[in-house]
């Protein structure tokens with residue numbers, strides 16, 4: 001086990017991602033003490049799972065004396081959480097997060113950030129459709145990318161500490177601006193989720209007989225969409241509301257491409273369909289190759 005990077009790490013929101021991080025931090029000896037802050041019965045559940053050293057529903061108490069605070073609740077809660085914890089943050093502490101959206105999250109954190117507290121926003125691009133501390137696992141991050149979006153004059157030593165934490169959890173690191181992150185994720189993650197939510201919603205609205213058969217014969221393509229459309233409703237509501245511009249932009253492009261396909265089918269332009277499907281098959285192969293590399 002390597003030397004600890006932090007004495008005390010507070011994870012606020014000990015769900016799928018927060019609990020996976022807690023497990024990785026303990027397993028790799030990255031933090032001496034991991035504290036969970038959450039609400040309702042979640043702190044008790046995290047303690048029962050044995051994945052954190054301390055847990056509380058008092059977020060200000062959770063961050064007291066923490067060297068690193070990781071916000072891991074749905075992104076819409078960021079402002080409210082910062083308001084509660086700001087007065088309790090230790091001078092010199094680092095505030096980071098795991099949110100799937102970066103520009104709005106930074107905008108929600110900055111007004112509350114006390115002088116002398118560092119901000120290193122992050123997004124581990126790894127997850128599942130499940131939620132809650134029971135579904136987390138330390139290996140979630142292995143071989144996946146983590147994107148950091150530090151503001152321009154952030155102390156490089158603080159960025160490196162957060163980067164090293166994710167490296168020890170098994171991740172590959174990339175730094176970019178929040179705006180660029182949000183554009184990239186709009187196409188690679190947010191639009192696919194929107195499409196899955198739509199197609200499953202459309203199927204659900206079919207008349208009863210047909211919608212029963214959709215479930216019965218779901219092996220043919222539909223099943224893969226239902227996994228994604230089974231993702232957490234609150235988390236994804238917050239992602240779409242907080243990456244509005246980039247998602248609407250890419251949705252516009254998508255709608256145009258869909259209309260072009262509609263025309264090709266209507267006018268029997270088989271070669272056009274085949275050309276597109278050949279291109280997308282190559283992309284599928286490239287995605288698999290990149291994962292195995």
Ligand SMILES: NC(=O)C1=CN([C@@H]2O[C@H](COP(=O)(O)OP(=O)(O)OC[C@H]3O[C@@H](n4cnc5c(N)ncnc54)[C@H](O)[C@@H]3O)[C@@H](O)[C@H]2O)C=CC1
Pocket residue numbers: 012013014015016017018037038039042072073074075077080081098099100101123124125126127128129130131132133232235239
């Ligand atoms: N699920 C995924 O695959 C991924 C999610 N993310 C991001 O990670 C964050 C957390 O997502 P998950 O772990 O999947 O969600 P989750 O639903 O499993 O966990 C969220 C936790 O936050 C707590 N919470 C909600 N509001 C709170 C508040 N006001 N104060 C304190 N605790 C609060 C909930 O009780 C819950 O335990 C989100 O921002 C999401 O965008 C990032 C990468 C992947």
Ligand SMILES: O=C(O)C(=O)Cc1ccc(O)cc1
Pocket residue numbers: 099100124125126127128129189228
């Ligand atoms: O389960 C899947 O397919 C995902 O796409 C998980 C996921 C959800 C949100 C993120 O910000 C990153 C990864």
